[in-house]
Amino acid sequence: MYCEKEQVGELYRVLTLSKEVDEIILPILINILKKERIQDCLEFLLQDQNKFLLEMERQKVENQSLFDKEQTLNGEKSVKRITDVLKKVRDHDFNTQNYSMDDYEEIKNDLITKIALDKKIIEFLKFLVHLTAFDDRYTQCGSNSLHLLVQMKADLREQSLENIRIRNTSLIGGNFVRCNFNGSEFDNVDISGMNLNQAQLFNCKWKNIKTNELNNLEGHGGSVKSVCFSPDGKSLVSCCDDIILWDIKTGKEKYRIKIQGQVNSVCNSPNNTILAFTSRKFVYLLNLKTGKQKTKLDGHSSIVNSICYSPDGTALASGSSDKSIRLWDVKTGQQKAKLDSHSKSVLSICYSPDGTTLASGSDDKSIRLWDVKTRQQKAKLEGHLSEINSICYSPDGTILATGGGNKYGFGDCFIRIWDVETGQQKAKLDGHSETVYSICYSPDGATLASGSLDNSICLWDVKTGQCKVKLDGHSETVYSICYSPDGSILASGSRDESIRLWDVKTEYYKAKLDGHSSAVMSICYSPNGTTLASGSQDNSIRLWDVETGQQKAKLDGHSGTVLSICYSPDGTTLASGSRDESIRLWDVKTGQQKAKLDGHSKTVLSICYSHDGTTLASGSRDESIRLWDVKIGQQKAKLDGHSSAVMSICYSPDGTTLASGSQDNSIRLWDVETGQQKAKLNGHSGTVLSICYSPDGSILASGSRDESIRLWDVRTGYQKAKLDGHSNIVNSICYSPDGTTLASGSDDKSILLWDVKTGQQKAKLDGHSKSVLSICYSPNGTTLASGSDDKSIRLWDFKTRQLIEQSDHLFKDILTQFKPSKIQFNILPESATSCIPIIKISQKLNLDAQGTLILKGEFVHYYGVDLKSLFKSKGSCILESFIEQKLN
Numbered sequence: 001m002y003c004e005k006e007q008v009g010e011l012y013r014v015l016t017l018s019k020e021v022d023e024i025i026l027p028i029l030i031n032i033l034k035k036e037r038i039q040d041c042l043e044f045l046l047q048d049q050n051k052f053l054l055e056m057e058r059q060k061v062e063n064q065s066l067f068d069k070e071q072t073l074n075g076e077k078s079v080k081r082i083t084d085v086l087k088k089v090r091d092h093d094f095n096t097q098n099y100s101m102d103d104y105e106e107i108k109n110d111l112i113t114k115i116a117l118d119k120k121i122i123e124f125l126k127f128l129v130h131l132t133a134f135d136d137r138y139t140q141c142g143s144n145s146l147h148l149l150v151q152m153k154a155d156l157r158e159q160s161l162e163n164i165r166i167r168n169t170s171l172i173g174g175n176f177v178r179c180n181f182n183g184s185e186f187d188n189v190d191i192s193g194m195n196l197n198q199a200q201l202f203n204c205k206w207k208n209i210k211t212n213e214l215n216n217l218e219g220h221g222g223s224v225k226s227v228c229f230s231p232d233g234k235s236l237v238s239c240c241d242d243i244i245l246w247d248i249k250t251g252k253e254k255y256r257i258k259i260q261g262q263v264n265s266v267c268n269s270p271n272n273t274i275l276a277f278t279s280r281k282f283v284y285l286l287n288l289k290t291g292k293q294k295t296k297l298d299g300h301s302s303i304v305n306s307i308c309y310s311p312d313g314t315a316l317a318s319g320s321s322d323k324s325i326r327l328w329d330v331k332t333g334q335q336k337a338k339l340d341s342h343s344k345s346v347l348s349i350c351y352s353p354d355g356t357t358l359a360s361g362s363d364d365k366s367i368r369l370w371d372v373k374t375r376q377q378k379a380k381l382e383g384h385l386s387e388i389n390s391i392c393y394s395p396d397g398t399i400l401a402t403g404g405g406n407k408y409g410f411g412d413c414f415i416r417i418w419d420v421e422t423g424q425q426k427a428k429l430d431g432h433s434e435t436v437y438s439i440c441y442s443p444d445g446a447t448l449a450s451g452s453l454d455n456s457i458c459l460w461d462v463k464t465g466q467c468k469v470k471l472d473g474h475s476e477t478v479y480s481i482c483y484s485p486d487g488s489i490l491a492s493g494s495r496d497e498s499i500r501l502w503d504v505k506t507e508y509y510k511a512k513l514d515g516h517s518s519a520v521m522s523i524c525y526s527p528n529g530t531t532l533a534s535g536s537q538d539n540s541i542r543l544w545d546v547e548t549g550q551q552k553a554k555l556d557g558h559s560g561t562v563l564s565i566c567y568s569p570d571g572t573t574l575a576s577g578s579r580d581e582s583i584r585l586w587d588v589k590t591g592q593q594k595a596k597l598d599g600h601s602k603t604v605l606s607i608c609y610s611h612d613g614t615t616l617a618s619g620s621r622d623e624s625i626r627l628w629d630v631k632i633g634q635q636k637a638k639l640d641g642h643s644s645a646v647m648s649i650c651y652s653p654d655g656t657t658l659a660s661g662s663q664d665n666s667i668r669l670w671d672v673e674t675g676q677q678k679a680k681l682n683g684h685s686g687t688v689l690s691i692c693y694s695p696d697g698s699i700l701a702s703g704s705r706d707e708s709i710r711l712w713d714v715r716t717g718y719q720k721a722k723l724d725g726h727s728n729i730v731n732s733i734c735y736s737p738d739g740t741t742l743a744s745g746s747d748d749k750s751i752l753l754w755d756v757k758t759g760q761q762k763a764k765l766d767g768h769s770k771s772v773l774s775i776c777y778s779p780n781g782t783t784l785a786s787g788s789d790d791k792s793i794r795l796w797d798f799k800t801r802q803l804i805e806q807s808d809h810l811f812k813d814i815l816t817q818f819k820p821s822k823i824q825f826n827i828l829p830e831s832a833t834s835c836i837p838i839i840k841i842s843q844k845l846n847l848d849a850q851g852t853l854i855l856k857g858e859f860v861h862y863y864g865v866d867l868k869s870l871f872k873s874k875g876s877c878i879l880e881s882f883i884e885q886k887l888n
Contacts, residue, residue: 297335726746
């Protein structure tokens, strides 16, 4: 370790030397390397430096403005500097070792602390990345440089990274929006959580790629109830009202079996010759070679919920809503035994690894262990407070894991770990917020996976009982999960009708993750637009750099959910309202609490500064509105009138009127000076959750639990328009600074953009996996921020018109390669030109690739899976397929 620290210290000294290199010459060198097709950079600098000097002189003439007095280039001296630095970098272990490995974590963090704010070093690291496109002697140091740039959250958006060659590194969470990766080569690179929205990926060669997501298999027309790998791990079977066999490598459907009725469970025989599945009260055995039914097992009097093969494949167990478990002889199809003891439905069954014991979980809240040989009950395990939906033995058979809860999400949402020998509970795993439907041990027994009604999958460290990572991606309940035989892939089936494959060997959960640990309830831009503040259910407030997504500060003090935040007009103070009934004022510069305003007797739901910054208004669940003198921290007035919680408040642009929306379904307008109610606006049939004045103050918009948005004429109090489009509660609305567009966020997970003049929907922004709780335009109107129950914040870009024009030009160029002379269409698919998230602040490491353009090339996971289907599922455009469709 001492030697490694010395090496890193030496690396820092080398990088410091790069500060002596005029950064202007770096792109000049890259251009001449490209132009001359140089493959040995050092040899070129030593032998042919005259070409370089001439090019510098030419650039100096063409770009005189770049070379001011302080940047006048001394040609020979500049060549010597860059040559010396490149020699030292080449001979350092930075050019041989993978710096993204855990062994380098501590020393790498020290290095990043020293260089993160040094613009010259950052530019040199970018130069090393570009150098990989020409000189393979610098491939590893260029790869490490890109890793460091991602770790530092350097701005890498809209960069040209053509032909770069990156290997043996991690780019986890890198933001590469609109980057050009054409001709790039990746080998053994972890791309988990990368943002590749609207990037170009033409003729790429990406192999041995690591990512936590592999494929999104879509084909069922309903909830996927069960998934099961084949013993060789090459295929996956899933069931709904049909059964589909999938090829894991390609993500393609191999064949489909139509079934009359819902299929609840599927299970492969250990020798992979027979597939067992349940439909209604029957169990069917299917010959996988012929695809024909082999046997129908008839004995249960009600729905069969679960089936499980014995380890040797000779017997099959089935659990039913008729309260019984039955053991079947697979060869003859005859019932061998009937096990009765449960007083309610048997929901899950599982053989022990040695086949001597069968475990069963029931709606009667109990687990029972059965001696397979004697057919007698050996033990009864009690502790769950609700039904047991899933049970699973550890690979060594000593531990049994059980998951519980009910279909409504209430009650016992824990996973319990039992000692099989003693029958005692060893641990209780708390991580899911709703019912656990499926659990599964990894083949090595080190990890336990669980799927839940909260739409997530948790991976638990069996030794410590801690949740190592949450896999978020499904939009509805995860009903079934299953490890591949080698433990490298986890498959999940969901109510959202999809099956997802997850790479669980990347250890991506060791990455540094940014983001709140719970729902983001409120977001607000600073007046200058450089910082975004967010308040969360995790009780914290965080300040984010809008340019990079880097967390600037974390404000702790509230003891309850932070429901509302608001910047003072001068941007020096941030106010926050919380479930802890208090309002707090924070010094933005220092992050220290300046004041605490107490007065409300219940949750503070909304706060808003007056336009002169002297007064803060607050609305509460105690049905009152209070006005506070910010300077002295005292209450100035109390406005009473609402008969239920005040959910939202907003000052008019001229500061004379305060509007409030309430759980009593009404909107009220108050005279700020007198505190008297001026008007009451009635029309909503549900709680008014959000209100917002138009910039000119003539219109008030409101969003409601009744799923509608309404526009009100402030002068007359009459409703001007009703905007319908959301399919669920409208939580937040916000006018664009120019007043032409209204944005709305909803429980339906979407953000809608409305043309205020016509009342028509202009666009729909999809990306969040749960309710959108808060939205806010940047002061210049180019970006919209959104906060969600999925714990993420997204920044959406509005360069739409310019983007469509660029895409149109690009698409025409592509078409000429395919000679479609008679084709009249001239724009890319909508997915490639719509508004996109340019920054995602989240603990979720899901790949973003909306509108990404892919042409030819290869994208192969180290397990052999073709990743093009993953990109396609993320909204990427596979241009060959798209052009073929258009031509046909």
